[in-house]
Amino acid sequence: MSAWNDYVTAALLGSGKGPPPSLPANLHSLLAKAGAGNDEVRFLTRAGALALSRRAGWKSARSEFEICPCEPEGTAPVGRASAGHLRAMLAGRCAAALPEWLGVVARLGRHAPSEYLPALLDRARLNPPLRPLVMAAGGHRAQWLAAQNPAWAFGTAESSELWETGTRDQRAAILRGLRANAPSDARAKMQAVWQSEPADTRAAFIAELATNLSHDDAPFLEGILDDRSKEVRRGAIDLLARLPTSPFVARMLARATPLVRFAGGGFLSRPSLEVTLPADPDAGGIRDGLDPKAFGQQKELGEKAVLLVLILSSVPLSNWTDTLRREPAALLKAAEKNEFARALETGWAWAALRQRNIAWAEALLDSPTAPHVEFLPAEPLLAVLPEAARAERLAVTPRAGGLKISDAAWQSLAAQLYSFSGHLPAALAREVLAALRHESANGIPRHLRGIAESFLLRLPPALLPSAATGWPLEQEGVAEFVELLNFRHDALSALTQA
Numbered sequence: 477m478s479a480w481n482d483y484v485t486a487a488l489l490g491s492g493k494g495p496p497p498s499l500p501a502n503l504h505s506l507l508a509k510a511g512a513g514n515d516e517v518r519f520l521t522r523a524g525a526l527a528l529s530r531r532a533g534w535k536s537a538r539s540e541f542e543i544c545p546c547e548p549e550g551t552a553p554v555g556r557a558s559a560g561h562l563r564a565m566l567a568g569r570c571a572a573a574l575p576e577w578l579g580v581v582a583r584l585g586r587h588a589p590s591e592y593l594p595a596l597l598d599r600a601r602l603n604p605p606l607r608p609l610v611m612a613a614g615g616h617r618a619q620w621l622a623a624q625n626p627a628w629a630f631g632t633a634e635s636s637e638l639w640e641t642g643t644r645d646q647r648a649a650i651l652r653g654l655r656a657n658a659p660s661d662a663r664a665k666m667q668a669v670w671q672s673e674p675a676d677t678r679a680a681f682i683a684e685l686a687t688n689l690s691h692d693d694a695p696f697l698e699g700i701l702d703d704r705s706k707e708v709r710r711g712a713i714d715l716l717a718r719l720p721t722s723p724f725v726a727r728m729l730a731r732a733t734p735l736v737r738f739a740g741g742g743f744l745s746r747p748s749l750e751v752t753l754p755a756d757p758d759a760g761g762i763r764d765g766l767d768p769k770a771f772g773q774q775k776e777l778g779e780k781a782v783l784l785v786l787i788l789s790s791v792p793l794s795n796w797t798d799t800l801r802r803e804p805a806a807l808l809k810a811a812e813k814n815e816f817a818r819a820l821e822t823g824w825a826w827a828a829l830r831q832r833n834i835a836w837a838e839a840l841l842d843s844p845t846a847p848h849v850e851f852l853p854a855e856p857l858l859a860v861l862p863e864a865a866r867a868e869r870l871a872v873t874p875r876a877g878g879l880k881i882s883d884a885a886w887q888s889l890a891a892q893l894y895s896f897s898g899h900l901p902a903a904l905a906r907e908v909l910a911a912l913r914h915e916s917a918n919g920i921p922r923h924l925r926g927i928a929e930s931f932l933l934r935l936p937p938a939l940l941p942s943a944a945t946g947w948p949l950e951q952e953g954v955a956e957f958v959e960l961l962n963f964r965h966d967a968l969s970a971l972t973q974a
Contacts (some may be wrong), residue, residue: 480530483523496522503529531594546620551587554971559589561967566595570963572929574599578609580971587615597621597628604645607631639665648680655687663696675705682711689715694722701763713765717790718830727764728790735784736820738800738810747802749811751820753780754787771851781819785851788823793833796824804839812845822847829853832860841869859895866895867904874911890927899936909935909943919952928953932960940965 482497496519498504503525554562558581565574578596581588588596593614600610611618611631622631630646632638639650654662666681673681682700685693693715700712701724716724737750757766766786768779777785796807808824811817821840825847828836837860840847858866870892879885889908893900900908912928920928935943944961947954 480526483526486519487523499526500529543624547616549587549615549617551585551615553589554581554586555973557970558967559592561963561970562588562592564963566592566599570960570967572933573960573964573967575606575609576933576964577967577971578606578613580968582609582612584971586613586971587617588613590615590617593618593621597625597631601627601630604630644677644680647677648684651681651684652687655684659688659690660692663693667696675708678703678705678708679711682708682715685715689718691719691721694719694724698723701765709765713790714830717827720792720831724764725790725792727760728787729792729795731761732787732791732795733799735787736796736800738802738807747806747810749807749814749820751784751814751816753816754783757783776848777819777822777851781816784816784819785823785826785848788820789826789830791827793824793827793831793836804836805842808839808843808845812843817845818848821845822851825849825857826852828857828860829855834860834862837861838865856892856895858892863896863901866892867901871904871907874907877911879908879911880915886924886927890930893931893934896934898934900931900934902936902939905935905939909939913946916951916954917948920954920957922953925953925957928957929960932957933964935961935964937965937968940968 479497479500486497496515499522503522553559561577562574565571565577578588596610596614597618600607607630611622614621614631618631622628629638629642630649632646639647642650651662651666654665662684666685670678670681685697697712697716697719701709701716703709703712713724716722717728719725731754735752735754737752739748739750754766756768757764766783768782770782770786771777793804797803800807802810808821811820814820821843824836825840827833828840829852837857841857841861858869861869870889873879873885873889879889893908899905908931912931932943940961944958944965947958949955949958
């Protein structure tokens with residue numbers, strides 16, 4: 477890197493101001509055989525060789541280290557037009573379309589041209605979500621290059637050495653792969669090194685247990701409740717709360733049972749829920765994560781209500797419908813007049829997210845008493861519903877003209893749209909597209925352009941030709957979005973036609 481900086485400085489000052497900077501010994505010996513030329517030619521030859529050496533990968537300091545050739549690709553490269561689209565994205569044109577393009581390349585069983593792999597690997601180094609896409613679309617050559625350069629080690633295949641010496645993210649990726657196919661092996665690997673790992677690594681490892689989580693994981697997770705890191709303990713609690721027969725859930729259920737009672741009502745009164753706030757936690761409760769300051773200093777909820785939320789979030793929702801003999805909607809209706817109604821709904825909403833309970837999620841979404849969403853996980857309740865039901869609920873607002881470019885409705889909608897994996901359902905996409913096109917008549921404010929771009933990247937490919945028409949191109953910020961739509965269409969079409 478220092479040699480390259482020396483050459484950049486010399487180029488800025490002028491190549492004739494002094495002798496060219498020195499080169500690494502291996503390059504100096506190679507260029508000694510090159511033909512003579514004037515000072516400018518020699519300078520540019522040396523600079524070009526140095527630039528090529530930097531892009532070619534890392535050379536081991538041990539000269540006896542043998543680098544095996546890359547095995548031949550088993551797939552065909554993308555066509556010339558697609559290579560041009562990749563070159564344009566790497567140069568900055570419609571770069572937001574790159575993740576989708578890479579995913580399609582891999583799904584079609586093709587690979588990106590090898591000359592663009594260093595740039596792709598460099599980009600993936602700075603953008604972790606891009607890494608699996610680059611490796612999948614890069615073919616064998618991407619794996620081979622990743623093994624040559626420590627900066628690209630995120631792309632190296634799993635090995636016993638990598639588990640011992642890799643970064644936290646690399647080791648977490650190894651566990652992720654094992655959890656998908658051999659969950660108990662991943663847990664055993666984690667347990668073997670647990671005591672020697674720092675807190676951030678333990679927290680990352682715990683998160684990987686969410687894949688194929690089962691009751692076989694409960695004993696290990698129960699032991700982690702004594703971990704010295706609060707973040708690690710919270711990760712274990714979140715997973716234990718998803719295991720309905722775990723000892724942790726049994727303890728929470730015993731705490732919850734006396735706290736909520738259904739009062740049937742009388743001739744002049746309607747049914748209601750009576751709530752008793754929990755007592756201060758004992759040592760066992762503290763071990764189970766019952767912290768009245770779990771959300772910081774509380775003014776919204778109050779410390780006792782925080783304990784209520786934490787307990788309810790860890791209890792199976794079937795407990796309430798079975799013991800109180802009411803459906804979710806009836807229980808939420810009965811809770812409306814209680815002073816702790818929002819605390820009840822917050823705990824139940826958290827439980828619905830953990831347990832993926834559709835009936836409770838629908839009832840909570842229809843309830844007029846909204847939970848304290850700021851105390852819930854980032855995932856929206858809508859994500860629990862089947863995709864068709866989600867799409868229908870989200871289409872109501874744009875269909876009724878409720879999306880105004882200047883208000884927060886777009887921000888809320890954008891968060892909900894992330895609950896869909898891949899492209900949006902076509903009917904929902906058309907409704908939101910029509911609203912965005914209508915609201916762009918006066919331009920798209922800069923603070924909302926990121927939201928608009930993320931939506932346009934989720935449009936189904938079949939809608940792209942029509943989606944690019946009817947926009948007020950003269951308005952600020954509009955032309956760049958139309959270019960993105962056209963570029964996506966051209967790039968995806970070229971891949972499927974090549």
